[in-house]
Amino acid sequence: MDTEQISSYIMRxxxxxxxxxxxxxxxxxxxxxxxxADRLLTNRPYYWGFIDRTGTEAETMRYTFVFDPDNMxxxxxRAPISYVTAxxxxxxxxxxxxxxxxxxxxxAPGFNGGSRGPDRIPRENVNFGSRRLAQIMDVAKxxxxxxxxxxxxxxxxxxxxxxxxxxxxxxxxxLLNVKLEFACDLKREExxxxxxxxxxxxxxxxxxxxxxxxxxxxxxxxxVHTMTWRYTLDQAVQQIEQTLTEHVRNSDEAWAVEASERLxxxxxxxxxxxEPLLKEEAxxxxxxxxxEVTVTVTDTDxxxxxxxxxxxxxxxxxxxxxxxxxxxxxEPNQRTLQEQYDLRRNEIEWQFQPRIEMSIINAAIIYLxxxxxxx
Amino acid sequence: MNEDLQPQHAxxxxxxxxxxxxxxxxxxxxxxxxxxxxWTLFQLAYxxxxxxLVKSFDELQCLTHLTSVEPLPHQLDTARKVLHEMRGRAILxxxxxxxxxxxxGLILKxxxxxxxVKRTLILVPASLVLQWVRELxxxxxxxxxxxxxxxxxxxxxxxxxxxxxKREPHRSILMExxxxxxxxxxxxxxxxxxxxxxxxxxxxxxKFCLLLTATPVQNDMNELYNLITLxxxxxxxxxxxxxxxxxxxxxxxxxxxxxxxxxSKVMIRNRRGEGGVHFTKRIVxxxxxxxxxxxxxxxxxxxxxxxEQYKANGGDLGSMFSMITLQREVCSSRDAVFLTLVNLSKKxxxxxxxxxxxxxxxxxxxxxxxxxxxxTAMNLIREMNEKVxxxxxxxxxxxxxMQYFSNHGLLAVPYRGGMNRGKKxxxxxxxxxxxxxxIATEAGGEGINLQFCHxxxxxxxxxxxxxxxxxxxRVHRLGQTNDVxxxxxxxxxxxxxxxxNLLHEKINMFEMxxxxxxxxxxxxxxxxxxxxxxxxxxxxxxxKEDIEREVHSxxxxxxxxxxxxxxxxxxxxxxxxxxxxxxxxxxxxxxAEA
Numbered sequence: 001m002d003t004e005q006i007s008s009y010i011m012r013x014x015x016x017x018x019x020x021x022x023x024x025x026x027x028x029x030x031x032x033x034x035x036x037a038d039r040l041l042t043n044r045p046y047y048w049g050f051i052d053r054t055g056t057e058a059e060t061m062r063y064t065f066v067f068d069p070d071n072m073x074x075x076x077x078r079a080p081i082s083y084v085t086a087x088x089x090x091x092x093x094x095x096x097x098x099x100x101x102x103x104x105x106x107x108a109p110g111f112n113g114g115s116r117g118p119d120r121i122p123r124e125n126v127n128f129g130s131r132r133l134a135q136i137m138d139v140a141k142x143x144x145x146x147x148x149x150x151x152x153x154x155x156x157x158x159x160x161x162x163x164x165x166x167x168x169x170x171x172x173x174x175l176l177n178v179k180l181e182f183a184c185d186l187k188r189e190e191x192x193x194x195x196x197x198x199x200x201x202x203x204x205x206x207x208x209x210x211x212x213x214x215x216x217x218x219x220x221x222x223x224v225h226t227m228t229w230r231y232t233l234d235q236a237v238q239q240i241e242q243t244l245t246e247h248v249r250n251s252d253e254a255w256a257v258e259a260s261e262r263l264x265x266x267x268x269x270x271x272x273x274x275e276p277l278l279k280e281e282a283x284x285x286x287x288x289x290x291x292e293v294t295v296t297v298t299d300t301d302x303x304x305x306x307x308x309x310x311x312x313x314x315x316x317x318x319x320x321x322x323x324x325x326x327x328x329x330x331e332p333n334q335r336t337l338q339e340q341y342d343l344r345r346n347e348i349e350w351q352f353q354p355r356i357e358m359s360i361i362n363a364a365i366i367y368l369x370x371x372x373x374x375x
Numbered sequence: 376m377n378e379d380l381q382p383q384h385a386x387x388x389x390x391x392x393x394x395x396x397x398x399x400x401x402x403x404x405x406x407x408x409x410x411x412x413x414w415t416l417f418q419l420a421y422x423x424x425x426x427x428l429v430k431s432f433d434e435l436q437c438l439t440h441l442t443s444v445e446p447l448p449h450q451l452d453t454a455r456k457v458l459h460e461m462r463g464r465a466i467l468x469x470x471x472x473x474x475x476x477x478x479x480g481l482i483l484k485x486x487x488x489x490x491x492v493k494r495t496l497i498l499v500p501a502s503l504v505l506q507w508v509r510e511l512x513x514x515x516x517x518x519x520x521x522x523x524x525x526x527x528x529x530x531x532x533x534x535x536x537x538x539x540x541k542r543e544p545h546r547s548i549l550m551e552x553x554x555x556x557x558x559x560x561x562x563x564x565x566x567x568x569x570x571x572x573x574x575x576x577x578x579x580x581x582k583f584c585l586l587l588t589a590t591p592v593q594n595d596m597n598e599l600y601n602l603i604t605l606x607x608x609x610x611x612x613x614x615x616x617x618x619x620x621x622x623x624x625x626x627x628x629x630x631x632x633x634x635x636x637x638x639s640k641v642m643i644r645n646r647r648g649e650g651g652v653h654f655t656k657r658i659v660x661x662x663x664x665x666x667x668x669x670x671x672x673x674x675x676x677x678x679x680x681x682x683e684q685y686k687a688n689g690g691d692l693g694s695m696f697s698m699i700t701l702q703r704e705v706c707s708s709r710d711a712v713f714l715t716l717v718n719l720s721k722k723x724x725x726x727x728x729x730x731x732x733x734x735x736x737x738x739x740x741x742x743x744x745x746x747x748x749x750x751t752a753m754n755l756i757r758e759m760n761e762k763v764x765x766x767x768x769x770x771x772x773x774x775x776x777m778q779y780f781s782n783h784g785l786l787a788v789p790y791r792g793g794m795n796r797g798k799k800x801x802x803x804x805x806x807x808x809x810x811x812x813x814i815a816t817e818a819g820g821e822g823i824n825l826q827f828c829h830x831x832x833x834x835x836x837x838x839x840x841x842x843x844x845x846x847x848x849r850v851h852r853l854g855q856t857n858d859v860x861x862x863x864x865x866x867x868x869x870x871x872x873x874x875x876n877l878l879h880e881k882i883n884m885f886e887m888x889x890x891x892x893x894x895x896x897x898x899x900x901x902x903x904x905x906x907x908x909x910x911x912x913x914x915x916x917x918x919k920e921d922i923e924r925e926v927h928s929x930x931x932x933x934x935x936x937x938x939x940x941x942x943x944x945x946x947x948x949x950x951x952x953x954x955x956x957x958x959x960x961x962x963x964x965x966x967a968e969a
Contacts, residue, residue: 001426009419016415069442115719128426129440131516137423144416145397146404177421185462185583187489191431193421200754208421216414233402241393248391254433256389262462273609306772335578344608350553351462361424362417363401 001128007067007119010126013037013136028066030121035060042357042372064123065132072123137314149216150224168228170367172198174236175207178244181210182251184259184354191361192244198237199370203243211366226367241358242275248356263352267345274341387594403649403696429489433459437484444514445916446481446852449645450474454481456643463583464606466562466642468591473645474853475587476507479558480515482585490581492555493531495519496574499560501536507560508534529550537564554581562586565605566598576605589737590643594854596622603641610641643918655829657851658856661875662752665867666828670709673739674869677705677712681731685914699910704769704857706871707835708748708776710741711769716740748864752832755862756785756812763812763830765805766846768837776834786810815849825850829857836874838906841896843878877933894938905929 002007003026009028014021017037023030033041038060039048049060066072126133150170173195178191195207204210220226251323335343392705404411425918429436433457438446441932446454450473457478463486467475485490486824497519499507504521511532513518514531520527522535528548537559539545557579559565565573565586584606592599603610611617619638623629666674688695697719704711720733755762767773771790788802806813807827807851831850837843851859865875899905912925 004447009422013419016413018816125442127442128441129516131518133827134516137419137427139421140416140423142413144418144420146401146412147414147417148404148408149414150409178425179424181490183491185491186458187429187491188431188432190422191424191428218411218414233398233405235396237395243393245393253389269607270608273613273683276613295429321642326472343578347580347582355391356389356391357394360397362412362420363397364417365405 002129003068006126006128010065010067010133015129015141022062027068027071028064028123030062032062039334040143041135041326043178062121064121065126067126069125069127074119076339082121086279113301141361145362147218147362148337148366149211149218149364150220151309152215153191153221153224154219156284164192167223169226169370170224171200171370172226173238174198174240174362174367175211175366176237176240177208177241177363179359179361180244181357181359182255183294183357184255185262185351188255192247194240194243196239198236199227201231201239203239208239212365214368220367227370233265244358248358259352259354263348266348270341270344270348274344276339278337278341377525380463394736406702407556422907425486435481435485436488437481440484440488441515443539444477444480445854447474450478450481453478453643453645454485455646457482457585458485460644461641464585464605464641465557466586466588466591466602467619468588468642468644469762470644472853473587475589476510476560477584479560479587480511480517481560483556484515484517485557486556486583494552494554495532495556495558495561496540496542496549496552496554496579496581497532498535498537499534501538503560504534504536504546505568510655514865528711537572539570544898546575550580551794552580553580553642553817557581557588558582558585560587563590563598564601566595566601568601568604575604589733591644595625595627597625600636603638606641609635625783654851654853655855657847657861658858659879661863661865661879662755663865663872664747665682666747666869667743667745669739669743670747671747671868673709673736673743674705674713675865677701680736680821682914683732684729695910695914699913700869702913703835704771704864706768706866706869708746709743710775711771713737713740714771746775746779748834749757749776750868751864752776752834753767753780753783753785755832759830759860760811761830762811762813762828763832764825764850765832766815769835773784773816774832777812780812780814785812787812787814789813790815790817795950822844826852826854826856829855829859830862831859832862832864836863836865836871836878838874838909840878840905868919869920873922874909877926877930895933899933899936905933 007026007029011021011024014029014031014037016033019037020032021029022032035058039056042061045063048058050056074280087350124130126130153168168223175193175195178192178194180192182188182190193206193208195204195210196202381544399683407408419520435458436449448654449469452468453469457463457467463482467478469475469478475752483495485834497507497511508519508521511517511534518530519532520530520547521535522533522539523527525544527533528545535545540549547814557576565576566569567573568577572654584919586602588602591602600614612620621628621630628634640735643735656868682704684698685695697715701715701719703710704715716733716736720730723730723733754764765776767776770791777789782794786809788805790799790802790806790813802813806825813825813828828850833843833846837846837869847859847861865872865874865878909926912922912929916922916925
């Protein structure tokens with residue numbers, strides 16, 4: 001997204017949420033948020049809890065969102081007033097110069113206390129990759145999930161025409177914006193936008209792009225009636241899913257084959273490492289048991305006989321590091337070798353297992369004039 | 376898992392899951408004709424998804440998301456290699472100063488952009504926790520938090536110290552988690568598999584894992600094996616196989632070609648002077664200056680006073696801290712001396728005879744009209760007419776200079792350790808934007824990266840060479856495109872001249888390769904710190920010639936250590952086996968496999 005696109009994106013969001021624009025330039029916008037936007041963007045649950053319980057009038061936050069940080073003039077509120085050591089006894093010719101410097105640094109009447117003054121408007125960059133832009137996008141995704149819209153009759157003649165014909169029939173369409181994710185240890189995504197007519201059963205791709213060029217309204221226009229559905233919602237969804245499933249099955253699966261091979265290779269590597277160790281452990285246990293038996297036989301008469309001798313098996317020949325704490329006893333929640341092996345196997349599967357996921361970005365029901373030609 | 380995610384087409388190779396959790400909610404709205412969302416927001420939701428779409432498996436997506444960091448070519452190559460060849464499990468073993476943190480940040484960001492990593496655990500030494508949090512937040516826009524309270528473990532990206540994480544009750548919490556990514560800085564602490572550190576990491580559940588260390592092998596080939604086994608068990612076979620195939624002796628590798636090939640699958644080591652990593656030159660200029668008669672009188676007065684006190688104290692250096700400070704401050708500015716003198720006299724009894732001596736010195740200070748050093752510095756700055764950072768050891772000098780420069784119409788901003796993060800960043804911005812000069816008292820610490828400036832003035836010299844190196848490191852670092860010019864102000868006939876002589880002429884430290892100095896000092900300081908040595912010389916010398924002689928011999932011992940460190944043969948003679956491991960490691964680098 002370039003600066004212009006971001007600017008347009010933010011402005012449309014602020015507009016849609018009825019925020020009050022105070023100042024707008026190509027570089028930044030200063031805005032007083034609406035209640036709706038403030039609740040979602042400022043992360044002040046305690047403040048809003050207080051407002052809701054007491055019924056006080058809310059004071060929403062103001063922000064300056066910067067689209068183009070490189071061309072942003074410095075923040076006048078953030079001048080380093082207290083860091084310029086003021087000369088204790090200003091001699092006359094120097095004093096004038098000092099005053100000039102202080103002015104440049106923002107030492108001026110009405111200075112409101114640096115960064116924490118009550119009038120200060122926080123500044124935030126909303127360039128691509130910034131957290132604020134990501135948050136606004138996430139909030140938009142949460143607040144723009146389901147819509148119901150009607151094509152508007154835009155010109156007077158159309159309205160006249162409609163009046164003459166008594167009523168215009170509108171055909172219901174289901175629009176699904178779908179995200180496909182092809183994932184293994186890396187990922188690729190596709191977005192599909194499919195419209196399905198509940199009257200004719202016709203499918204259209206890139207439906208969202210077409211709708212964005214139509215004039216749509218949430219209210220049913222006058223002199224318009226909607227046609228009765230011939231397909232159910234479930235049938236529509238099923239049709240769309242089926243189309244996309246076919247698309248998935250016809251797309252290149254080389255990545256998935258490679259990922260599965262990697263998974264097998266990694267499992268083989270783990271097996272080569274762990275299985276001999278497990279075998280060794282089992283053998284040692286068996287040996288220990290055998291020893292235990294012989295010990296029991298030889299020492300039948302002594303008291304210690306009732307207590308089996310436990311052998312500690314030293315597998316590792318490395319000397320412990322002097323500077324670091326060394327495991328002497330088994331930690332209470334230490335995993336056994338078998339558990340470790342299983343853990344590693346699962347991690348590898350988690351990492352490489354190829355999978356495809358189909359999820360909905362948002363869904364709409366849209367009523368269009370029935371004879372509208374879809375191109 | 377979501378029960379609405381139903382596996383489809385079980386007979387196919389790749390499972391396809393279709394999320395239908397939204398359907399009921401949509402149906403309900405159709406049935407009740409509402410509530411409906413806003414059409415603009417609906418479009419914005421769609422556009423957001425389009426803008427953030429990951430279109431291909433291969434391309435680095437994170438670059439479009441990064442605005443406050445410009446990765447260097449070797450860092451990008453490393454990130455690509457870890458993502459596409461090592462599949463997210465790797466040892467990043469670059470030499471010191473090449474930006475392992477940036478590489479790790481790039482890799483983490485890429486996975487996060489692709490939504491393959493959410494929960495991340497970053498374990499680092501306690502002293503680096505905040506620095507990591509800052510870098511991830513500022514440079515990468517990753518909302519990392521430092522672990523302080525137990526609930527912080529639930530955050531998506533947590534930075535904690537290894538020592539905290541491995542202790543109860545934290546340990547039990549972490550054992551229950553599934554981490555998409557674990558990053559461990561200073562991972563050479565995991566070289567011994569009998570330690571709790573090692574065992575702990577082995578037990579954690581993780582998908583991707585990055586181990587960062589500049590020294591993957593220190594003195595034992597097993598360290599390398601342990602590190603890699605932690606990352607990918609079996610990559611080098613079982614311990615016995617590894618020993619048989621690659622280890623001739625505990626410290627000597629064999630079949631180096633084969634081992635390097637295996638290593639190149641899990642370890643990346645960029646080395647200085649390779650692959651586009653290039654440091655510019657350091658150009659040092661000493662600016663000698665002569666004190667005015669009044670200033671010289673103060674210097675002599677203070678020196679005599681300090682020596683008297685030292686003798687009166689029975690030659691005990693330990694209790695002479697403020698005296699030594701005084702001796703050092705007198706080289707910096709009269710303001711610095713003045714403050715210390717006043718504080719000193721406050722501590723003394725009313726009738727102490729020393730008080731009179733102090734007031735005599737204060738009278739000397741009052742007699743001084745000009746400040747030769749400040750004047751010289753200002754002329755220098757005017758002459759170069761470019762951004763310059765001035766370093767001083769003393770707050771009083773800093774404030775004096777701020778005032779002096781501003782009186783002469785030179786725009787300067789201060790920088791000191793006591794400022795909080797926000798102020799520091801703000802000062803940096805101002806320096807980058809409008810001020811020509813930054814006057815800094817703090818050289819160490821993180822976050823002051825001034826690659827846009829390539830002039831620095833040492834207004835006074837720290838007696839600890841590491842601090843000098845830290846100062847230089849602020850401007851002479853990766854990303855600096857100009858040769859760095861270092862100006863040392865040295866006052867004739869003072870201790871400063873001797874120290875400069877020692878550091879510059881004798882051991883040539885200003886132009887030394889990064890990372891070399893600490894090795895030299897480490898060895899030297901086995902016999903006591905350089906600062907202490909200097910103090911003693913100064914206190915005990917009876918004449919100028921005495922000082923010269925003593926400093927000279929200090930220089931010679933430093934020099935011989937330097938030659939040892941420089942000369943690989945000397946090291947090898949001393950510790951041949953250790954060197955074998957090191958030289959193997961030196962050969963090993965990302966380029967080596969080509």
